[in-house]
């Protein structure tokens with residue numbers, strides 16, 4: 001389970017500009033949650049806080065019982081490598097590694113054996129329908145294909161929690177729907193948890209529930225809004 005309790009985050013001297021406070025969230029295994037909200041309300045900042053990439057000003061963030069708030073940088077980095085998967089709009093695919101190497105990267109960072117990393121990366125590429133592109137360079141792939149590589153890489157180390165920030169922002173609606181369905185299916189099949197930040201209602205509607213971030217916190221989206 002991923003549990004946020006009474007989270008507070010601000011910017012400026014002593015957090016003078018409060019972005020959110022009293023924010024709570026609970027995500028169960030196998031569940032995929034979408035977070036929507038006005039531009040600038042703090043969605044990406046919240047996602048960064050969830051991953052321990054941004055410090056918070058109060059509250060607790062617990063992944064499968066481990067408290068993130070207060071962990072030192074090394075412990076946080078280790079937890080991120082083991083337990084988090086990231087799918088961001090700019091995908092962060094490395095141009096000097098081929099497709100299968102890009103997917104294997106999280107396993108290398110966890111000191112997996114090379115042959116085992118290659119086997120698992122190819123298994124994930126098969127899952128996202130790109131096994132035949134394993135030896136290609138990222139520049140040879142389309143935007144939608146790169147996004148599928150990013151999904152394979154985000155899941156290859158079997159993370160507990162996948163965080164996605166506008167993962168389909170560059171794609172046309174049909175491709176976006178296909179990529180999102182794949183992401184959701186992979187997260188559910190793995191019994192992992194997913195949190196998606198998006199401006200796209202079509203994307204958010206594919207999640208199990210939609211929450212809206214605003215000045216009053218994170219609330220379930222009212223039907224029909």
Ligand SMILES: Nc1ncnc2c1ncn2[C@@H]1O[C@H](COP(=O)(O)OP(=O)(O)OP(=O)(O)O)[C@@H](O)[C@H]1O
Nearest residue numbers: 011012019037038039040041042043044045046199
């Ligand atoms: N390091 C920082 N220092 C000061 N202010 C920041 C910092 N990072 C973000 N902010 C501010 O916090 C607010 C929320 O930014 P954030 O990117 O989280 O919003 P968002 O909801 O994801 O927006 P969008 O939907 O446009 O991507 C913005 O006003 C931004 O300027």
